[in-house]
Amino acid sequence: MASRVSSKGKGKAARGSRGSDGRSTARCVKTWSTWAMKKAKVITHYGFIPLIIIIGMNSEPKPQLSQLLSPV
Amino acid sequence: MGSSVSHAAAPPPPPPAGLAVALPPKAEEKSEKKVDYLNLPCPVPFEEIQREALMSLKPELFEGLRFDFTKGLNQKFSLSHSVYMGSTEVPSPSSGTIKVPTAHYEFGANFLDPKLMLIGRVLTDGRLNARVKCDLTDNLTLKINAQLTNEPHFSQGMFNFDYKGKDFRAQYQMGNNAFYGANYIQSVTPHLSLGSEVFWLGHQRKSGIGFAARYNTDKMVATAQAASTGIVALCYVQKVSEKVSLASDFMYNHMTRDVTSSFGYDYILRQCRLRGKLDSNGCVAAFLEERLNMGVNFILSAEIDHRKKDYKFGFGMTVGE
Numbered sequence: 001m002a003s004r005v006s007s008k009g010k011g012k013a014a015r016g017s018r019g020s021d022g023r024s025t026a027r028c029v030k031t032w033s034t035w036a037m038k039k040a041k042v043i044t045h046y047g048f049i050p051l052i053i054i055i056g057m058n059s060e061p062k063p064q065l066s067q068l069l070s071p072v
Numbered sequence: 073m074g075s076s077v078s079h080a081a082a083p084p085p086p087p088p089a090g091l092a093v094a095l096p097p098k099a100e101e102k103s104e105k106k107v108d109y110l111n112l113p114c115p116v117p118f119e120e121i122q123r124e125a126l127m128s129l130k131p132e133l134f135e136g137l138r139f140d141f142t143k144g145l146n147q148k149f150s151l152s153h154s155v156y157m158g159s160t161e162v163p164s165p166s167s168g169t170i171k172v173p174t175a176h177y178e179f180g181a182n183f184l185d186p187k188l189m190l191i192g193r194v195l196t197d198g199r200l201n202a203r204v205k206c207d208l209t210d211n212l213t214l215k216i217n218a219q220l221t222n223e224p225h226f227s228q229g230m231f232n233f234d235y236k237g238k239d240f241r242a243q244y245q246m247g248n249n250a251f252y253g254a255n256y257i258q259s260v261t262p263h264l265s266l267g268s269e270v271f272w273l274g275h276q277r278k279s280g281i282g283f284a285a286r287y288n289t290d291k292m293v294a295t296a297q298a299a300s301t302g303i304v305a306l307c308y309v310q311k312v313s314e315k316v317s318l319a320s321d322f323m324y325n326h327m328t329r330d331v332t333s334s335f336g337y338d339y340i341l342r343q344c345r346l347r348g349k350l351d352s353n354g355c356v357a358a359f360l361e362e363r364l365n366m367g368v369n370f371i372l373s374a375e376i377d378h379r380k381k382d383y384k385f386g387f388g389m390t391v392g393e
Contacts, residue, residue, distance in 0.1 A: 041227060045220045048202050049192045052181040056149030059183070063145035071143070071153075 107262060112239040115265035118255040119243075121286050124293050125307035128319040128338035131347045131359035133373045135159050135171075135384040142392030150392075152180040152193075158386060168380075198222040211236045250274025263289055269299075302326030315340050354379035367392055 057063060116123065136158010144150040156178070159171040180193040189205040204216040213236070218229040230247040245253040250273065257267030264287050272279040282299030290311070297305045307321040320335045336349030348358040357375040364370050373386040 041220060044202065044218065045200055045222075048200060049179070049181050049194055052183050052190045052192050055190065056145065056181065056183045059146065059148050059185075061146050063149065067145050068151070071141075 109261075112259040112262060114236060114239055115241060115257045115259045115267070116286070117234065117241055117243070118257045118267045118269060118284065121257070121267065121284050121297070122295050122305070122307050122321075124309040124317070125295070125319045125321050128309065128317060128347055129307075129321055129334055129336040129349050131357075131373070133357055133359060133375050133384065134386040134388075135373075135375075136386050138371065138386060138388030140388070140390040140392070142390075144392070148184050150182050150184075152178075152182065152392070154178040154180065154193075159384075245271075257284070263287055353377070361390075 053068070057065075057068065134156070136156065138158075139155045140152065141154070142150055142152045154177070155175075157175040158173070160174050161169040162172045164170045176196045178193050178195050180191070182192075183190040187207045189203070191201075191203040193201040198221065200218070200220040202216070202218045202220070204214075206214045208214055213234040215232040215234065216229070217232070218227070220227045220229075228248055230245060230251070233244045235242045239259040240257060242256045243254065245251070245255075247253075251271065252274070253269060253271035255267060255269030257265055259265045264285065267284045267286075268282060269284075270279070270281045280300045282297060282301075284295065284297040286293065286295045288294070292311065293307075293309045295305075295307050297303075302325055304324045304326070305322070307319065309317060309319040311317045317338045317340075318336070319338065320333070322331075322333045324331050331352070333352040334349050334355075336347065339346040344360060344362040346358070346360050348356075350356050355375065355377045358373075360370075360372040362370045362372075369390040371386075371388045371390060373384075373388075375382075375384040377383075
């Protein structure tokens with residue numbers, strides 16, 4: 001019985017450490033992906049309209065900078 | 073579909089020779105065409121299955137003053153400035169909705185290319201509406217739709233991958249809050265297309281499935297949709313002439329036992345477009361866009377809700393294409 005308990009205990013410890021490794025990897029991936037999504041959201045929020053303006057000003061025929069700023 | 077070609081209907085008897093000159097030419101063209109089930113037309117996208125009815129019955133009604141100015145810098149690139157002063161309805165927990173006076177200025181930039189479309193609009197309170205549509209290949213399209221706000225947890229985004237086949241369309245959607253959806257629509261005959269959709273909401277562990285059918289000819293469009301969320305929607309649009317179309321719509325929500333039906337008209341005339349609708353909730357609305365000059369449009373919007381005694385009138389101008 002003692003050996004069974006100890007083997008069970010050892011098995012559980014081994015499984016536990018493997019499991020916690022798996023869990024911490026998943027948690028790491030989740031933390032990084034959340035961080036990446038937050039950064040992507042901030043970048044999109046500030047950079048989307050300037051990106052459209054840059055792409056538009058470089059398309060053919062190239063408009064002038066004054067056309068961008070003046071209301072006419 | 074793989075089925076063999078079959079007759080759609082028995083051919084009409086030929087007219088007597090003496091009347092052949094007097095009869096209109098349409099009678100001869102109507103001699104039936106064999107239905108080729110291997111060459112069916114591509115159906116409309118699943119989310120646009122009710123587009124004719126939505127165009128007629130749901131114009132963008134607003135209250136207050138609206139002024140839009142679109143300036144094109146070249147064929148593909150344009151900037152837009154938009155001013156709005158009026159009331160918006162804010163849902164309040166106590167008594168339905170309350171009207172809050174708001175005013176905002178919206179700056180927008182559009183880049184429209186056959187392969188890439190970028191539309192961005194930013195408001196004075198920092199909200200950004202972004203839409204991207206990119207043709208990755210001839211048949212595969214990526215669409216991104218996002219509303220980003222400065223307040224945390226209020227932003228929304230959706231990625232759609234659309235695949236267009238010969239006589240079918242398939243779409244896969246991914247959204248924030250772990251929303252995943254897919255839909256598929258197939259042309260079954262030259263006039264009838266059937267589709268279905270499934271979706272899964274991760275955070276609330278909710279899933280649903282829906283079915284839709286659309287029957288259209290040159291003169292009419294009829295659609296029916298039913299979803300496991302308990303919503304049944306039917307709509308019918310009849311194109312009475314080149315300038316006039318009439319639409320009606322019926323929606324039943326099984327969960328809230330809510331039934332709504334509306335009837336509307338859409339007059340597309342040379343100088344103006346007038347849309348009006350009448351609702352079973354006691355709501356009467358009208359929307360007029362009048363073309364005053366090349367590129368200058370005058371807009372009037374009116375909505376009267378007899379049941380809630382709510383009156384909304386708006387006017388505005390749109391300058392630019």
